[in-house]
Amino acid sequence: DAMVIQNPRYQVTQFGKPVTLSCSQTLNHNVMYWYQQKSSQAPKLLFHYYDKDFNNEADTPDNFQSRRPNTSFCFLDIRSPGLGDAAMYLCATSRKSMNEQFFGPGTRLTVL
Amino acid sequence: AQSVTQLDSHVSVSEGTPVLLRCNYSSSYSPSLFWYVQHPNKGLQLLLKYTSAATLVKGINGFEAEFKKSETSFHLTKPSAHMSDAAEYFCVVSYGGATNKLIFGTGTLLAVQP
Numbered sequence: 001d002a003m004v005i006q007n008p009r010y011q012v013t014q015f016g017k018p019v020t021l022s023c024s025q026t027l028n029h030n031v032m033y034w035y036q037q038k039s040s041q042a043p044k045l046l047f048h049y050y051d052k053d054f055n056n057e058a059d060t061p062d063n064f065q066s067r068r069p070n071t072s073f074c075f076l077d078i079r080s081p082g083l084g085d086a087a088m089y090l091c092a093t094s095r096k097s098m099n100e101q102f103f104g105p106g107t108r109l110t111v112l
Numbered sequence: 113a114q115s116v117t118q119l120d121s122h123v124s125v126s127e128g129t130p131v132l133l134r135c136n137y138s139s140s141y142s143p144s145l146f147w148y149v150q151h152p153n154k155g156l157q158l159l160l161k162y163t164s165a166a167t168l169v170k171g172i173n174g175f176e177a178e179f180k181k182s183e184t185s186f187h188l189t190k191p192s193a194h195m196s197d198a199a200e201y202f203c204v205v206s207y208g209g210a211t212n213k214l215i216f217g218t219g220t221l222l223a224v225q226p
Contacts (some may be wrong), residue, residue, distance in 0.1 A: 004155075031212065042202060042216035043156070090155055094212045099144040099163055101214060103155040 004104035023091030118217035135203035
């Protein structure tokens with residue numbers, strides 16, 4: 001089945017230790033998104049790629065970076081995680097002609 | 113500017129009784145509207161979507177929603193709640209365009225009592 005895959009599902013890191021979260025898709029969608037979702041809140045868009053074009057949200061901290069080496073993969077890098085970065089991170093995909101986004105299962109990040 | 117308001121942060125129903133989750137939107141043009149469901153520690157799953165076709169939209173798991181332009185509403189309903197329906201529900205509006213950015217409501221947590 002075509003889908004959005006996120007690895008790992010659970011990630012524990014230490015305060016200040018860089019961490020990378022992974023997203024892959026078999027849908028061949030040209031748009032990929034990263035969201036941060038804190039407890040009992042709606043997802044918050046961090047940035048998205050339209051093909052290779054990177055689009056950062058104005059309020060996304062510099063601590064968060066992203067890479068998209070090819071259509072299928074997209075990475076979220078947190079350079080120096082703080083306690084406030086503990087959250088669920090959701091990857092989603094979409095295609096230009098579509099309205100909805102397709103979400104992966106998420107990665108739960110814990111910062112110790 | 114587009115926005116979404118979910119009128120109830122928590123809704124509790126008994127199993128077998130109807131479900132109503134309320135959503136109002138604000139949009140300067142004809143919107144695309146969605147309901148997504150999120151079970152604990154899971155990603156978001158699309159329940160249904162409205163994209164200017166039929167105003168009564170049927171989704172998965174027996175859910176449906178009616179787009180009412182005069183009331184700027186897109187309420188989610190289900191005739192009979194099941195225990196497995198307990199989850200967080202998000203009403204969402206889309207900017208559309210090339211990048212399909214979404215505006216999320218604050219979510220409604222549905223509890224289903226046995």
